[in-house]
Amino acid sequence: MICRKVKANLANLLFDPESVPVDVRNHLEDCAACSEELVTLEATMKLMDEWQAPEPSSYFDSKLAVRLREEQRAEPAGMLERVRARLLFGSNTHLRPIAVGALALLIIIGGGTYAGLMSSHSTPAKTSATVEDLKSLDDNAQVFQQLNSLDQNDQDDSGSSSPNL
Ligand SMILES: [Zn+2]
Numbered sequence: 773m774i775c776r777k778v779k780a781n782l783a784n785l786l787f788d789p790e791s792v793p794v795d796v797r798n799h800l801e802d803c804a805a806c807s808e809e810l811v812t813l814e815a816t817m818k819l820m821d822e823w824q825a826p827e828p829s830s831y832f833d834s835k836l837a838v839r840l841r842e843e844q845r846a847e848p849a850g851m852l853e854r855v856r857a858r859l860l861f862g863s864n865t866h867l868r869p870i871a872v873g874a875l876a877l878l879i880i881i882g883g884g885t886y887a888g889l890m891s892s893h894s895t896p897a898k899t900s901a902t903v904e905d906l907k908s909l910d911d912n913a914q915v916f917q918q919l920n921s922l923d924q925n926d927q928d929d930s931g932s933s934s935p936n937l
Pocket of ligand 1: 774775778799803804805806
């Protein structure tokens with residue numbers, strides 16, 4: 773019971789022991805497990821004090837610039853890969869909501885198709901399953917076209933706005 777209180781107060785015990793209730797502090801003297809935990813935390817903190825982030829090598833900037841230029845010259849990746857990359861790292865933040873919306877649309881269409889398949893098991897559909905599949909494929913193709921044109925726009929304005937490396 774009091775062990776749990778000690779664990780909740782470990783940081784306070786280390787940095788501001790006065791703020792910790794006396795019974796919790798006294799427990800440290802009786803309980804080897806708790807006092808060891810405090811010692812461990814203290815050791816960790818000391819290590820963190822000594823730890824220093826390594827400096828990047830002096831070539832880091834030029835290497836990065838070379839990498840960026842290589843990526844710009846490289847063959848364009850597949851559309852899905854580009855959408856994914858833009859969502860993850862995209863600097864064109866104004867396009868991000870549009871791309872997210874388009875992906876959500878894809879998911880909705882995908883979910884709708886799935887729901888349609890599920891319901892066609894219970895009630896006989898008027899149109900054949902093949903027709904339904906073709907319809908949903910057509911819908912998906914439209915979304916892909918929209919994504920593609922989005923992508924084209926993006927390439928156009930990134931060409932004019934990106935700084936020359
Ligand atoms: Zn304890």
